[in-house]
Amino acid sequence: NAGVMQNPRHLVRRRGQEARLRCSPMKGHSHVYWYRQLPEEGLKFMVYLQKENIIDESGMPKERFSAEFPKEGPSILRIQQVVRGDSAAYFCASSPKGGSGNTIYFGEGSWLTVV
Amino acid sequence: GENVEQHPSTLSVQEGDSAVIKCTYSDSASNYFPWYKQELGKGPQLIIDIRSNVGEKKDQRIAVTLNKTAKHFSLHITETQPEDSAVYFCAASRQAGTALIFGKGTTLSVSS
Numbered sequence: 001n002a003g004v005m006q007n008p009r010h011l012v013r014r015r016g017q018e019a020r021l022r023c024s025p026m027k028g029h030s031h032v033y034w035y036r037q038l039p040e041e042g043l044k045f046m047v048y049l050q051k052e053n054i055i056d057e058s059g060m061p062k063e064r065f066s067a068e069f070p071k072e073g074p075s076i077l078r079i080q081q082v083v084r085g086d087s088a089a090y091f092c093a094s095s096p097k098g099g100s101g102n103t104i105y106f107g108e109g110s111w112l113t114v115v
Numbered sequence: 116g117e118n119v120e121q122h123p124s125t126l127s128v129q130e131g132d133s134a135v136i137k138c139t140y141s142d143s144a145s146n147y148f149p150w151y152k153q154e155l156g157k158g159p160q161l162i163i164d165i166r167s168n169v170g171e172k173k174d175q176r177i178a179v180t181l182n183k184t185a186k187h188f189s190l191h192i193t194e195t196q197p198e199d200s201a202v203y204f205c206a207a208s209r210q211a212g213t214a215l216i217f218g219k220g221t222t223l224s225v226s227s
Binding site: 033043048059091104105107 | 147218220
């Protein structure tokens with residue numbers, strides 16, 4: 001896990017507010033992945049990004065969720081108008097390059113609670 | 116798309132015993148199979164991985180086997196210790212350029 005930095009670690013939002021989760025990949029990594037983990041469930045793929053490009057967003061909900069990985073700065077997962085069902089742990093992971101077989105390393109996660 | 120099934124969902128063993136967790140995958144094009152360990156409140160940590168060009172890989176007390184024909188792979192932990200208690204996830208990677216797809220996890224409890 002060392003090297004993939006996520007913040008905030010814990011975030012509380014009221015229904016209808018926006019949540020922004022940030023992820024800085026490991027040094028030298030240009031590929032970022034976001035996963036969501038609901039209580040006592042597995043890791044669900046959300047989106048895969050490379051610098052300035054979304055490679056695969058097949059796991060992203062159609063509405064309210066967006067992700068970016070700008071040329072400079074961290075990757076951002078944005079959830080608009082949060083609802084209680086968005087409460088989960090959101091994990092970011094990174095790899096040095098894309099493609100099958102490249103090891104990905106996870107951060108410690110951001111726990112979102114919607115009240 | 117890829118689908119990964121993992122069994123059992125919970126596993127309890129005595130310290131010193133072996134533990135085996137099994138996974139199956141659906142996409143015959145998958146060729147990378149890592150295993151992650153997740154402790155409470157933490158992120159998943161890679162413990163071992165295997166690529167499709169080998170059938171078995173071992174690292175101290177941990178080993179992984181892969182059967183491409185049957186599309187299943189397994190994690191073997193020998194001489195289990197209480198600190199092995201955690202949730203273990205298997206995953207499979209599809210075609211190049213796509214992300215890992217995870218199984219639902221196995222909660223391993225090792226009692227002393």
